[in-house]
Amino acid sequence: MGKEAEKAPAELSPGEAKTELKRLAKEIARHDQLYHQKDAPEISDAEYDSLTKRNKAIEALFPSLKRTDSPSARVGAEPAAGFAKVRHLHPMLSLDNAFTREDVADFIGKIRRFLGRKDEADIELNVEPKIDGLSANLRYEDGKFTIGATRGDGTVGEDITANLKHVAGIPHTLKDPKPPKLIEIRGEVYFPHDAFFALNKEREKAGEPVFANPRNAAAGSVRQLDPTITKSRPLKFFAYAMGEVQGWHNEPKLHSEAIDRLKKWGFAVNPKTRVAKRLDDALELYDELAKERADLNYDIDGVVYKVNDLALQNRLGFVGRAPRWATAHKFPAEQAVTTLNDIAIQVGRTGALTPVAKLEPITVGGVVVSNATLHNEDEIARKDVRIGDKVIVQRAGDVIPQIVSVVDADRKGRGKPYKFPEKCPVCGSHAVREEGEVVRRCTGGLICPAQAMERLRHFVSRGAFDIEGLGYKHIEAFYQDDLVKTPADIFRLHRRRLELLDREGWGESSVKNLLDAIEARRTIPLDRFIYALGIRQVGEATAKLLARHYHSLEEWQASMLAAVKDREGAAYQDLNNIDQIGESVAGDILDFFDEKHNLEALKALAKELTVEQAQAIAATSSPVSGKTVVFTGALTKMTRDEAKARAETLGAKVASSVSKKTDYVIVGEDAGSKAAKAAELGVTMLSEDAWLELIGG
Ligand code: IVH
Numbered sequence: 001m002g003k004e005a006e007k008a009p010a011e012l013s014p015g016e017a018k019t020e021l022k023r024l025a026k027e028i029a030r031h032d033q034l035y036h037q038k039d040a041p042e043i044s045d046a047e048y049d050s051l052t053k054r055n056k057a058i059e060a061l062f063p064s065l066k067r068t069d070s071p072s073a074r075v076g077a078e079p080a081a082g083f084a085k086v087r088h089l090h091p092m093l094s095l096d097n098a099f100t101r102e103d104v105a106d107f108i109g110k111i112r113r114f115l116g117r118k119d120e121a122d123i124e125l126n127v128e129p130k131i132d133g134l135s136a137n138l139r140y141e142d143g144k145f146t147i148g149a150t151r152g153d154g155t156v157g158e159d160i161t162a163n164l165k166h167v168a169g170i171p172h173t174l175k176d177p178k179p180p181k182l183i184e185i186r187g188e189v190y191f192p193h194d195a196f197f198a199l200n201k202e203r204e205k206a207g208e209p210v211f212a213n214p215r216n217a218a219a220g221s222v223r224q225l226d227p228t229i230t231k232s233r234p235l236k237f238f239a240y241a242m243g244e245v246q247g248w249h250n251e252p253k254l255h256s257e258a259i260d261r262l263k264k265w266g267f268a269v270n271p272k273t274r275v276a277k278r279l280d281d282a283l284e285l286y287d288e289l290a291k292e293r294a295d296l297n298y299d300i301d302g303v304v305y306k307v308n309d310l311a312l313q314n315r316l317g318f319v320g321r322a323p324r325w326a327t328a329h330k331f332p333a334e335q336a337v338t339t340l341n342d343i344a345i346q347v348g349r350t351g352a353l354t355p356v357a358k359l360e361p362i363t364v365g366g367v368v369v370s371n372a373t374l375h376n377e378d379e380i381a382r383k384d385v386r387i388g389d390k391v392i393v394q395r396a397g398d399v400i401p402q403i404v405s406v407v408d409a410d411r412k413g414r415g416k417p418y419k420f421p422e423k424c425p426v427c428g429s430h431a432v433r434e435e436g437e438v439v440r441r442c443t444g445g446l447i448c449p450a451q452a453m454e455r456l457r458h459f460v461s462r463g464a465f466d467i468e469g470l471g472y473k474h475i476e477a478f479y480q481d482d483l484v485k486t487p488a489d490i491f492r493l494h495r496r497r498l499e500l501l502d503r504e505g506w507g508e509s510s511v512k513n514l515l516d517a518i519e520a521r522r523t524i525p526l527d528r529f530i531y532a533l534g535i536r537q538v539g540e541a542t543a544k545l546l547a548r549h550y551h552s553l554e555e556w557q558a559s560m561l562a563a564v565k566d567r568e569g570a571a572y573q574d575l576n577n578i579d580q581i582g583e584s585v586a587g588d589i590l591d592f593f594d595e596k597h598n599l600e601a602l603k604a605l606a607k608e609l610t611v612e613q614a615q616a617i618a619a620t621s622s623p624v625s626g627k628t629v630v631f632t633g634a635l636t637k638m639t640r641d642e643a644k645a646r647a648e649t650l651g652a653k654v655a656s657s658v659s660k661k662t663d664y665v666i667v668g669e670d671a672g673s674k675a676a677k678a679a680e681l682g683v684t685m686l687s688e689d690a691w692l693e694l695i696g697g
Contacts, residue, residue, distance in 0.1 A: 009054065009057040009058045009061055010061065012058065012061075012062075014062060014065065017058050017061070017062045017065055018062075018065050020058060021055065021058055021059070021062075021065055021066070021067055021070070022067070024051060024054060024055040024058075024071065025055075025067050025069050025070060025071055026209075027051060028048075028051050028052060028055065028071040029069070029071065030209070031043060031048055031051070032071075042367075042368065042370070043370065043371065044344070044346065044356060044371055047370075047371070052071060052072070055070070055071055055072060056072055059072060082225045083158035083159055083160065083223070083225075084158070084159040085152075085156050085157070085158065085159070086137075086147055086149040086152075086156065086157050086158065086159045087155065087156050088137050088149065088154075088155060088156070088157060088184065088243060088244075089139070089182075089184055089243060089244035090184055090243035090244040091154050091155050092135065092137055092151045092152075092154045092155075092157070092186065092243070093154060093318065093321050093322055093323060094154070094321050094322055095130075095304065095322055095323070095326055095327060095328040096322045096327050096328070097302075097327070097328050097329075097330050098327050098328065098329045098330070099329075099330055099396070101283060103327075103329075104279065104282070104283065104305070104327070104329055105279065107305070107327045108123055108279050110324065111123055111307065111316060111324065111325070113639065113641070114316060114324060114639060114641050114642055114645075115312065115315065115316070115638075115639065115642065116638060116639040116642070122277060122278045122279075123278075123279075123307060123312075124275060124276070124277055124278075124307070124308040124309065125275070125276045125279075125282045125305045125306065125307060125308060126255045126256055126259070126273065126274075126275055126276075126305070126306045126307075126308045127273070127274050127275070127276050127282050127285040127286070127303055127304075127305055128240055128270055128272070128273045128303065128304045128306070129270055129272050129273075129289055129296075129300040129302075129303060129304075130300055130301055130302040130303055130304045130328050130330075131188040131190055131238055131240075131270070131298065131299070131300055132190070132214075132215050132298075132299035132300060132301045133188040133189050133190030133191070133214075133215060133218050133298070133299070134150065134151075134188065134189045134190070134215065134218045134219050134222055135150075135151045135186065135187070135188055135189075136148055136149065136150060136151070136160070136164060136186070136187060136188070136189050136222075136237070137149050137150075137151070137157060137184055137185070137186055137243060138164065138170060138184065138185040138186075138187075139182070139183070139184050140174055140179065140180075140182070140183050140184075140185065141181070141182050142179065142181065142182075143173055143174040143176060143179030144172070144173055144174075145161075145164075145165070145170065145171070145172050145173070146161075147159060147161050148160055148161040148163075148164035148165075148170075149161075150222070150223070153462055153463065154321065158223070160222055160223065162227040162230075163221075163222050163223075163224060163227050163230040164189070164222070164237075165227070166227060166230050166231040166235070167189055167222075167230070167235045167236065167237045168234070168235065168236045168237065168268070169187075169236050169237035169238065169239070169267060169268030170237050170267065171265060171266030171267060173266075174265040174266065175264065175265050175266045176264070176265055178249040179249075179265070180245050180246060180247045180248050180249070181246045181247030182244065182245070182246040182247065183242060183243075183244070183245045183246070184242060184243030184244045184245070185239050185241075185242060185243075185262065185267065186239070186240065186241040186242065186243055187237050187238050187239035187240050187241070187267070188237065188238050188240065189218050189222055189235055189236070189237050190214065190215075190218050190235070190236055190237075190238070190298045190299070191214040191215070191217040191218040191221065191233070191234075191235060191236075191298075192214075192234065192236055192297045192298055193214060193296075193297045193298060193299075194297060195233070195234040196211070196213075196214040196217050199211070199217060199233065200217075212367055212368065213299070213367060214298070214299050215299065217233075218235060221233040221235055222235065236268065236298075237267070237268055238267075238268055238269060238270045239259075239262045239267035239268065239269055240259070240269070240270065240273075240304075241258075242258060242262075252310065253309070253310055253311070254308050254309060254310060255306050255307070255308050255309075255310060255313070256273075256275050256308055258310070259273060272289060272292070275308055276305075282305055285303070286303045286329055289303055290331055293331065300331075301330060301331060302328050302329050302330035302331050303328070303329045304326060304327070304328050304329075305326060305327055305329060306325060306326040307325040307326070312325065313325040315638075315642060315646075317645055317646075317649060319541075319580065320539075320540075320541030320542075320544075320580070321540070321541055330396055331396075332396070333365075333394040333395055333396035334364050334365035334394070334395055334396075335364065335392050335393065335394045335395075335404065336362050336363065336364045336369075336392070336393050337362075337390055337391070337392055337393070337407055338359050338360045338361075338362040338369075338390070338391065338393055339359065339360040339388070339389070339390055339391070340357050340358070340359060340385065340386075340387055340388065340389050340390075340391050340403070341358045341359060341360055341387070341388075342358040342387055343355050343356070343357060343358065343374065343380070343385075343387060343418060344356045344358055345421060345425045346450075347424060347425065347426050347442055347448065347450035347451060347454070348450075348451075348454055349451055349454030349455045349457070349458050349534050350441065350451070350534070350536050351424075351431075351441040351442040351443070351444070351445070351448065351451050352439045352440075352441055353420075353421070353424065353425075353431050353439070353440045353441065353442060354373070354374075354375075354376070355373075355374040355375070355376065355377070355380060355420070356371050356372070356373060356374065357371065357372040357373070357374050357385075357391070357393075357403050358370070358371065359371065359372060359391075359393060362393065364393055364394070364395040364401065365395050367395065369393055369395060369401045371401070372393050372400070372401040372402055372403050373400045373401070373402055373403075374403055375402075375438075376438045376439055376440075377420040377433070377438070377440055378438050380418050380420065381417075381418075383403065383405055383406060384406060384409065384417065385403060385406055385418060386406070386414060386415040386416065386417060386418055387415050387418065388414070388415045389406045389407075389408060389409075389411075389414070389415070390406070390407045390408045391403050391404075391405070391406055391407065392404040392405050392406075392407060420440065422440075424442035424443075424444055424448055424450070426442070426444075426448055426449060426450035427442065427444040427447060427448035427449060427450065428444075429442050429443045429444035429447070429448060430442075430443050431443065445595075445597065446486075446597055449479070452479065452485065452486075453475070453476060453479050455487070455534050456475045456479060456484065456486075456487065456490075457472050457475055457476075458532070458534040459487045459490075459532045459533075459534065460472075460475055460490070463528065463531055463540045464528055464531050464532035465490075465521050465524065465528065465532055466521070466528075467490070467517050467518055467520075467521050468513075468517040468520075469510075469513055469514050469517050470490070470514060470517065470518070474514075478493075481503075483496060483499060483500070486601055486604065487532070487601060487604075487605055488601065488604035488605050488607070488608050490518060491518060491522065491605075491608035491609065492608070493514075493515065493518060494515050494518070494519075497511060497515070500514070500515075522608065522609055522610060523609070523610040523611075523612060524609060524610075524611055524612065525547070525611075525612045525614065526547040526550075526551070526552065526553055526556075526611050526612060526613060526614045527540070527543045527544045527546070527547035527548075527614060528543070529553065529609070529611045530543040530546050530547055530556070531543035533592070533598075533602075535588060535589055535592045536588040536591070536592070537584065537585045537588045538585065538588070538589065541580075542580070542581065542585060545578055545579070545580060545581060546578070546581075546589075547614035548614050548648075548651075548653075549578050549653060550614075551613050551614050552611075552613045552614075553606070553611040557593075557602065559571045559574065559575070560575070560589060560590065560593040561593060563575055563586075563590055563593075564590050564593045564594050567590065570659075572586065572590075573656075573657070574655070575589065575590075577654075577655060577656045579644055579645070579648060579654065622650040622651060622652075622695065622696075623694055623695075624647060624650050624651065624652040624663075624664070624694065624695055625650055625651030625652065626651055626652070626653075627652050627653070627663035627664060628652070628653045628654075628655050628661055628662050628663050628664075629647055629652050629653070629654055629655070629662070629663060629664045629665070629666060630654070630655050630656065630657065630658050630662050630664075630665045630666070630674060630678075631643055631644065631654070631665075631666045631668070632658075632665060632666070632667055632668065632671045632672070632674035632675055633667055633668030633669050633670050633671030633672070633675070634668045634669045634670055635666075635668045635688050636668070636669065636688060637688060637689075637692065643666070646695065647695070650695055657674070658674050658677040658678050658681065658683060659681070660681055660683075662678070662681075662683045663683070663684065664683070664684050664685070664686055664691070664694075665678040665683050665684070665685045665686070666685075666686050666687075666688060666691045667685050667686065667687060667688075668688055
């Protein structure tokens with residue numbers, strides 16, 4: 001930061017003001033890009049706001065110095081336009097993280113339990129470096145590279161085919177006389193270190209902004225509308241997985257065989273990939289890679305363990321967005337020491353007050369860090385963090401930086417212990433901590449602008465309504481100007497066309513585009529709708545579970561209202577029974593339905609929207625799709641967990657008690673009262689073998 005940054009606008013000389021406006025224009029444009037196009041903001045919204053405020057204040061004092069590229073004349077950054085959208089045939093999932101050896105042992109333990117293996121049974125693993133680049137999905141039809149896309153939200157990515165054709169390690173045609181009819185190849189695009197340093201040197205010479213790290217350079221190079229730019233950058237690719245495959249010749253049985261096949265086809269595969277017979281061998285490979293890491297010509301941030309047997313992978317399946325059969329063992333975090341300048345309090349959509357450390361900017365593992373999380377009140381007290389202290393900041397992969405500890409706790413003249421505010425810094429309402437909770441929450445509800453705005457921001461976010469052109473910045477501005485106060489207001493914006501047209505920076509076409517984009521979302525799938533509501537602990541995966549279980553908004557709502565009335569009754573049991581929804585999540589869902597203003601918001605939305613019924617996702621052709629099944633007694637061919645997961649993937653609903661609504665009861669050995677109940681109600685009973693036959697083995 002320049003010297004001018006510390007001066008109040010009124011103290012600046014015209015010369016300093018000019019320099020400062022230039023710096024701010026560049027800085028704000030950079031953050032716009034990080035925020036809107038890279039989805040990787042480096043600063044908080046409050047920090048962003050203070051930058052734009054400062055820019056405006058200086059412009060007001062020195063109107064003649066206002067730049068043609070002034071941030072005040074722009075509304076956000078252009079959307080990442082220009083790339084067509086591509087739907088992946090098979091979703092691109094993420095990986096769970098393990099940080100310690102215990103976490104890894106846990107990962108294996110869960111696999112053994114799920115498969116019903118003995119404790120000491122070995123599970124063969126494939127061990128690969130976790131490349132810190134940009135994942136890509138490549139589609140080959142009859143052996144020809146046809147479409148290449150970014151990961152995007154995991155379901156839909158951006159078409160970057162033209163750019164990927166210039167990346168080394170990606171064959172244009174598979175070297176195979178009998179390639180699969182159709183195949184998706186997954187891997188990572190990365191920027192080699194030597195080329196990265198050379199590129200930054202060149203950019204510096206040319207007065208262009210340098211890339212913060214190789215990952216950013218890779219992302220920036222691949223997401224170029226002009227493929228000749230990508231061509232000029234020496235990007236590389238490592239293939240590490242397959243997505244959808246149709247028409248195999250000689251299907252591999254092991255992941256290691258699949259990797260060999262990728263190599264044979266002409267892909268670059270990582271030369272450090274190994275098979276480990278048992279957990280200890282895998283951990284040894286981890287240690288080796290951790291040592292070699294510094295000498296590699298590319299960034300790795302950990303090791304990925306994958307169950308080598310593809311049939312087992314298939315049986316293990318997924319939980320939410322991550323596979324049960326793989327995990328990422330991360331390398332230890334990188335640390336640095338810097339000064340804690342201030343502690344800011346952010347108010348989230350559920351009213352949680354979160355302390356954020358404002359740091360003297362410092363580079364940690366190649367990324368400039370100026371904010372870190374302090375978690376909560378107790379953490380600040382436990383670490384006795386005080387403003388002005390020197391602190392250790394830690395960054396692990398893509399996790400938010402953290403404050404580990406204070407380094408100069410004995411220093412003379414140290415500040416006072418930090419006192420956590422007991423009032424909401426935004427609306428002034430009391431902020432209370434409920435018993436047993438670590439979080440202090442603002443009690444202002446929707447009268448708190450921070451909460452209301454955060455909910456709106458969540459409502460339009462990517463996994464929720466994802467309205468093109470209606471980013472966070474617009475929502476904030478519309479909220480402040482009373483155009484949008486509640487989610488339903490978004491769908492009433494068309495009635496306020498004239499006011500929109502009156503806004504600075506908006507014209508006929510931008511208003512039309514926005515209103516069209518809103519109209520396009522008037523019909524929405526149930527899971528996205530549920531996620532958009534912003535219920536505590538209900539993320540995208542849980543929203544999907546709920547949608548699949550209840551099928552329609554009406555059924556879900558009716559069932560939740562019944563459960564609110566009787567928190568022990570059948571409707572509650574039904575909710576609590578859904579795999580992966582425990583008491584705590586169920587409690588938060590019911591708390592949501594227990595609030596009058598939430599019901600009003602739902603009603604207002606229902607008037608504006610068509611919420612699509614959820615389909616049973618996979619194989620709707622399965623005879624058990626949409627059926628309610630109950631397992632009872634001991635199964636012999638698979639564990640209860642696996643049976644349940646299989647049934648759910650086929651679109652069945654697994655309940656824990658037998659009722660008239662039950663379609664099948666699968667009766668294992670030594671079944672007791674549930675079998676008797678089924679007999680009494682006349683529900684179809686199946687043996688384990690008959691069930692397996694029904695679902696196709
Ligand atoms: S496998 C379903 N293998 O890590 C499993 N991912 O945190 C799909 N990544 O999105 C991923 N190296 O971009 C896999 N050897 C590797 C990887 C790898 C890097 C990235 C990938 C993925 C992310 C998940």
